[in-house]
Every structure is written in structure tokens, then in C-alpha cells.
Amino acid sequence: MIVAERKPFDEIRSMVSNYKKVLTVGCGTCVAVCLAGGSKEVETLNAELNLAFKKDGIEFGAETLQRQCDMEFLAELDNKVDQYDCLLSMACGAGIQFLAERFPNKPVFPAVNTSFIGVNLDVGWYEEKCRACGQCVLAMTGGVCPVTMCAKSLFNGPCGGTNKTSCEIHTDQPCAWFKIYERLSGQGRLDQIMKISPPNDWSNQKPRKVIQPGYEERVKAMNS
Numbered sequence: 001m002i003v004a005e006r007k008p009f010d011e012i013r014s015m016v017s018n019y020k021k022v023l024t025v026g027c028g029t030c031v032a033v034c035l036a037g038g039s040k041e042v043e044t045l046n047a048e049l050n051l052a053f054k055k056d057g058i059e060f061g062a063e064t065l066q067r068q069c070d071m072e073f074l075a076e077l078d079n080k081v082d083q084y085d086c087l088l089s090m091a092c093g094a095g096i097q098f099l100a101e102r103f104p105n106k107p108v109f110p111a112v113n114t115s116f117i118g119v120n121l122d123v124g125w126y127e128e129k130c131r132a133c134g135q136c137v138l139a140m141t142g143g144v145c146p147v148t149m150c151a152k153s154l155f156n157g158p159c160g161g162t163n164k165t166s167c168e169i170h171t172d173q174p175c176a177w178f179k180i181y182e183r184l185s186g187q188g189r190l191d192q193i194m195k196i197s198p199p200n201d202w203s204n205q206k207p208r209k210v211i212q213p214g215y216e217e218r219v220k221a222m223n224s
């Protein structure tokens with residue numbers, strides 16, 4: 001899931017202070033699971049904002065969509081947004097941008113910082129696992145991500161600075177390639193570590209698209 005954290009309250013306050021009616025929009029998926037931007041967090045933020053702007057007469061509305069990264073759910077706001085001067089989104093960066101595209105005439109402000117793609121270790125404890133590099137090498141690395149776990153994001157490691165199983169850069173972290181070695185060794189697949197992975201195409205750092213075969217077939221069928 002995508003993990004996010006709420007922005008500092010003073011930053012949020014300064015973004016909305018010039019408006020009279022603000023709609024706080026939560027998202028019911030990733031940011032709800034990581035306790036950053038679901039309906040409960042919308043309620044808490046609005047309570048704090050109401051208190052802070054008590055004397056200024058600013059009104060805060062609340063809506064939480066199932067997903068802000070999906071037009072189908074954004075459409076639920078079509079009849080509501082005109083009643084507000086600006087929108088305060090608690091979704092991830094993708095959801096915030098999709099909300100802004102749907103309502104281009106309204107200022108849209110982010111109430112959270114989008115942090116990473118990660119996993120849920122416990123309620124309130126999340127760890128980064130993937131940087132969406134677009135060229136997944138987990139098959140060769142025993143399911144340990146070298147892009148996320150290695151300080152140098154080495155596809156072919158270790159770097160030579162490995163110090164008694166620790167990373168030379170982040171000394172409090174295990175070396176990713178030590179973890180990879182251990183995992184592959186336990187699986188009897190150490191031959192994998194000797195294979196050279198071609199470098200990733202980091203020059204391709206522009207907005208990427210994924211078009212699934214099912215979508216292409218559906219569009220073809222509709223046009224035939």
C-alpha cells in the first residue's frame with residue numbers, strides 16, 4: 001500500500017487560512033489503512049481546524065471517498081464541490097492530483113505527505129518495501145528489494161563496503177546484499193547471486209503508464 005503521514009498542522013492551517021469554506025476530502029483505501037487520511041483522520045483534522053479558526057468563521061466540510069485515485073469515486077463530489085472555496089485532500093499524491101484534475105477551477109491542497117510503498121508491520125508501524133522502479137528483480141534477489149534496501153540501490157551487489165553484515169552507509173541497517181545472500185542461500189539458490197542484472201533504465205523517469213491487455217481488448221471490442 002501507499003503510506004503517508006499527515007502534514008504538520010501549522011502547514012495545513014496556512015494553506016487554508018484565506019478561504020471561507022473548505023472541504024476536507026479523505027480517501028478510504030491506503031491512507032485510511034495507514035491512519036493518515038481516512039474518515040477518522042478527516043474528522044480529527046476538521047476538529048482541530050474548527051478550533052483553530054473558531055474566531056474567523058471558516059467552515060470545514062467533510063467527505064471520504066472510497067478511492068481518490070479513481071474517477072468513478074471522484075464523481076461523487078460533482079454536486080458538492082461548488083459549495084466550497086477550496087479542497088483539502090488527505091489522499092496520497094496520486095489521489096490529490098486526480099482530485100485537482102477533476103475540479104481544475106478549485107484550489108486543491110495536500111494535507112498529507114506521501115511517503116512510500118510499504119507494508120503494515122503493526123497498527124501505526126509501516127516499512128518501505130518498494131520504490132516502483134519498473135523493473136522488478138525480486139526473482140533474482142530472493143524477494144529482497146535492492147532498490148529500497150540498499151543505500152546505493154545496487155542491482156548487482158554488494159558494493160564492497162559491507163561491514164560484518166551491516167551497510168556501510170546506514171550502519172544501523174543490514175546490508176541488503178547480505179540479506180539477499182542469506183535468503184538465496186537458505187533456498188539453495190545462491191547461483192542467482194552470480195547473475196548480472198542489466199542496469200535499470202533510470203532515464204525513463206517520466207510519468208509512466210500501465211495498460212493491461214484486458215483494457216486493450218475491451219477498447220477494441222467497443223470500437224469494432
Ligand code: SF4
Nearest residue numbers: 130131133136137145
Ligand atoms: S525491484 Fe524493488 S523497487 Fe523495483 S519493482 Fe521490485 S520491489 Fe519495487
Ligand code: SF4
Nearest residue numbers: 150159167168175176
Ligand atoms: S553495504 Fe550493502 S546495502 Fe550498503 S550500500 Fe553497500 S551493498 Fe548496498
